Amino acid sequence: MALSLAACGKGGSSNTAATTDANGTTTLKMWTHNAGNDKELAAITQVVNDYNGSQSKYKVEIQAFPQDSYNTSVTAAAASKSLPCILDVDGPNVPNWAWAGYLAPLDGMDDQISKFLPSVVGKYNDKNYAVGYYDVALVMEARKSALEASGIRIPTIDSSWTKDEFAAALAAIKATGKWENTLDMQTGNTGEWWPYAYSPFLQSFGGDLINRDDYKSADGVLNGAAAVEWANWFRSLTSDGYMPLKSGADPGQDFLNGKTAILYNGSWGAEAAKASSIADDILFLPSVDLGNGPKIGGGSWQWAVGSGCSAPEGALDYMKFAMQDKYVASVSEASGTIPATDGGAALVKGYETGGEYDIFRQYSKKFAEVRPVTPGYPFIATTFTKTAQDILNGADPQATLDQAVKDIDANQQSNNNFQ
Amino acid sequence: MTQTLGAAHPTPPTVGQIEKLSFKQRRYTKAKQSQRLAAAWMVTPAVALLLVFVIIPIVLTFALAFTNAKLISPTGPQFVGIDNFSRLFGDPVFWKSLRNTLIFTIFVVPLQAGLALVLALLINVRIRGVNFFRTVYFLPVVTSMVVISLLWKFMYQPNGLINGFLAVFGIDGPDWLGNPNTALVAVLIMSIWQAVGFHMVIWLSGLQTIPQDMYEAGAIDGASNWQRFRYLTWPALRQTRTFILITITIQAFALFTQIQVMTQGGPLDSTSTIVYQAVRTGFSLQQTGYASALSLVFFVLVLVVSLAQRYLTRDKDVKK
Numbered sequence: 246m247a248l249s250l251a252a253c254g255k256g257g258s259s260n261t262a263a264t265t266d267a268n269g270t271t272t273l274k275m276w277t278h279n280a281g282n283d284k285e286l287a288a289i290t291q292v293v294n295d296y297n298g299s300q301s302k303y304k305v306e307i308q309a310f311p312q313d314s315y316n317t318s319v320t321a322a323a324a325s326k327s328l329p330c331i332l333d334v335d336g337p338n339v340p341n342w343a344w345a346g347y348l349a350p351l352d353g354m355d356d357q358i359s360k361f362l363p364s365v366v367g368k369y370n371d372k373n374y375a376v377g378y379y380d381v382a383l384v385m386e387a388r389k390s391a392l393e394a395s396g397i398r399i400p401t402i403d404s405s406w407t408k409d410e411f412a413a414a415l416a417a418i419k420a421t422g423k424w425e426n427t428l429d430m431q432t433g434n435t436g437e438w439w440p441y442a443y444s445p446f447l448q449s450f451g452g453d454l455i456n457r458d459d460y461k462s463a464d465g466v467l468n469g470a471a472a473v474e475w476a477n478w479f480r481s482l483t484s485d486g487y488m489p490l491k492s493g494a495d496p497g498q499d500f501l502n503g504k505t506a507i508l509y510n511g512s513w514g515a516e517a518a519k520a521s522s523i524a525d526d527i528l529f530l531p532s533v534d535l536g537n538g539p540k541i542g543g544g545s546w547q548w549a550v551g552s553g554c555s556a557p558e559g560a561l562d563y564m565k566f567a568m569q570d571k572y573v574a575s576v577s578e579a580s581g582t583i584p585a586t587d588g589g590a591a592l593v594k595g596y597e598t599g600g601e602y603d604i605f606r607q608y609s610k611k612f613a614e615v616r617p618v619t620p621g622y623p624f625i626a627t628t629f630t631k632t633a634q635d636i637l638n639g640a641d642p643q644a645t646l647d648q649a650v651k652d653i654d655a656n657q658q659s660n661n662n663f664q
Numbered sequence: 665m666t667q668t669l670g671a672a673h674p675t676p677p678t679v680g681q682i683e684k685l686s687f688k689q690r691r692y693t694k695a696k697q698s699q700r701l702a703a704a705w706m707v708t709p710a711v712a713l714l715l716v717f718v719i720i721p722i723v724l725t726f727a728l729a730f731t732n733a734k735l736i737s738p739t740g741p742q743f744v745g746i747d748n749f750s751r752l753f754g755d756p757v758f759w760k761s762l763r764n765t766l767i768f769t770i771f772v773v774p775l776q777a778g779l780a781l782v783l784a785l786l787i788n789v790r791i792r793g794v795n796f797f798r799t800v801y802f803l804p805v806v807t808s809m810v811v812i813s814l815l816w817k818f819m820y821q822p823n824g825l826i827n828g829f830l831a832v833f834g835i836d837g838p839d840w841l842g843n844p845n846t847a848l849v850a851v852l853i854m855s856i857w858q859a860v861g862f863h864m865v866i867w868l869s870g871l872q873t874i875p876q877d878m879y880e881a882g883a884i885d886g887a888s889n890w891q892r893f894r895y896l897t898w899p900a901l902r903q904t905r906t907f908i909l910i911t912i913t914i915q916a917f918a919l920f921t922q923i924q925v926m927t928q929g930g931p932l933d934s935t936s937t938i939v940y941q942a943v944r945t946g947f948s949l950q951q952t953g954y955a956s957a958l959s960l961v962f963f964v965l966v967l968v969v970s971l972a973q974r975y976l977t978r979d980k981d982v983k984k
Contacts (some may be wrong), residue, residue: 317947323736344738345737345738490842624949634930638930
């Protein structure tokens with residue numbers, strides 16, 4: 246397996262990351278995951294074109310990959326030592342890639358980075374390795390009419406539903422018999438969605454994916470009383486008949502078509518909701534407070550500098566140029582996400598203070614919890630996904646969580662705790 | 665003089681003889697050389713491909729299985745002895761994967777081979793429109809497994825096509841892929857449906873090699889339809905049978921695509937297979953060494969089963 250990957254990498258990128266031509270212009274290679282996202286790619290291309298036009302010392306050259314194969318391509322490129330100078334990386338993977346030596350720290354950008362939402366800054370060992378234009382927020386999209394019909398309190402950012410209130414609300418909505426799904430948490434999604442969307446509930450109960458003091462063990466946090474409580478709660482959503490065990494093919498559409506009363510969704514769904522015929526009946530509510538305040542996932546795609554770049558000062562120069570407020574605004578607007586700086590937010594319609602999307606930014610600022618900052622994260626994420634799926638399918642919570650802790654601890658230890 | 669000369673040297677060959685000999689020899693060696701060259705040319709691509717895609721990966725698997733190699737790591741792999749294997753045999757998911765793989769194989773092999781034979785017998789007739797049925801049965805084979813898995817995933821949904829059909833008969837169908845008791849069965853049915861056309865074609869080719877006069881002789885002896893099949897068709901298909909048995913077994917062991925698309929090994933590991941677990945371990949969990957150990961176990965398993973099958977079929981050869 247490793248061999249075929251390495252072979253692909255060699256075949257695919259024979260050019261070095263930075264080359265200088267006769268005129269003294271150094272070409273910097275740049276990789277991005279959004280080949281399938283025309284709008285975002287166009288916005289990024291605009292940033293690059295502006296940069297290339299602003300000076301003649303460096304020329305950035307974009308290569309776009311489909312998201313599905315992006316991580317594999319980077320891994321393969323790293324194996325054959327042909328990483329690009331500039332690349333984007335999914336937030337939770339930053340520590341893994343920084344530890345593996347794929348990324349170089351963003352030296353000299355601390356002041357600029359301090360203006361970004363903390364959740365979009367990729368850190369490892371107290372150094373900044375990546376920074377992103379945008380974040381996304383998780384919300385409860387609810388039908389106002391459904392809540393009002395059952396006399397359910399509309400929660401606010403300062404006073405979200407408590408666990409009991411949420412349970413009562415679900416019971417009341419289900420009792421009306423009007424909805425096919427009382428709640429839809431999009432359990433049909435796969436991959437990173439599971440840790441991104443469901444570990445915040447675990448954290449709200451007081452548990453976590455791993456002990457964040459030293460990132461050595463998950464014992465006590467992923468299999469403690471709080472975690473078991475989370476598991477039972479999560480399972481009860483299905484076993485009590487509020488939430489489908491496996492969501493339909495398009496939960497967003499089910500919600501807009503009136504099948505679902507409450508949809509747990511990312512802020513990326515807002516645009517479709519606002520454009521739908523029931524736009525006036527949709528509320529974007531904060532997530533549930535299960536004990537330790539509402540929590541939502543933080544961190545999305547971020548930009549970083551490859552460690553093998555022969556012209557790192559050029560790559561950093563581009564990063565400084567690219568992370569201006571106006572580009573934060575243009576990229577997040579194109580991707581329908583939350584601008585990561587105050588200056589950027591002011592430039593995007595809807596995200597200005599008091600704008601219709603401003604609430605997402607406030608949720609992010611107030612509730613966002615980044616996923617564990619350890620190179621072991623990909624392992625933790627995969628293990629958590631399987632654990633949560635098993636729990637939803639009726640596995641014994643304590644035994645399943647204990648097994649997950651055992652696996653995670655073994656992996657951290659086998660890597661010498663990533664010291 | 666002439667006599668002495670003649671005695672000292674054997675009669676020199678005539679010009680014609682020399683020409684004939686050397687020509688023959690020359691032609692012989694030349695032909696041999698060019699044959700060898702041609703053979704080398706012909707075999708090179710196959711050997712190169714086998715080397716790169718089979719031999720080297722197998723050797724690497726053997727080596728990596730005894731290391732702690734990681735997909736992403738700043739440090740190189742280190743030798744850890746049989747650590748991976750002792751972990752593997754203590755891993756409950758491995759035993760479930762092994763069990764699922766074996767169950768799948770045990771059911772797929774006879775069902776798929778049998779059904780394919782029935783279909784082959786049905787379409788091995790000269791009537792109008794038989795080509796239509798041949799095409800229809802073969803259609804799933806040429807469709808991508810990913811596409812088929814996605815389609816069946818929709819059909820298996822609790823309110824999908826299959827349960828809708830069952831409802832006509834008053835049967836309340838289960839959540840096929842969401843229930844640990846039915847998920848593997850669901851994958852099994854779909855897999856058989858998809859691949860049965862391929863083996864039907866192989867059976868058909870076997871059927872068509874059986875000479876017609878054997879059946880004519882049988883008819884003269886007054887053989888019934890069943891006797892015709894039992895004593896003429898079945899023995900004549902022996903070689904086809906061996907081929908089909910081995911190919912289906914290996915295909916069944918390598919069950920992966922359907923699982924990846926439809927269930928991701930769930931619910932509760934009820935559809936996890938060895939290959940699926942190896943891919944998940946190697947890529948999602950980034951544990952190259954551990955995944956190699958799994959692959960090695962899989963390799964040994966397939967090897968043992970293939971050798972056993974070869975032994976069993978050869979044994980019958982000797983008896984005959």
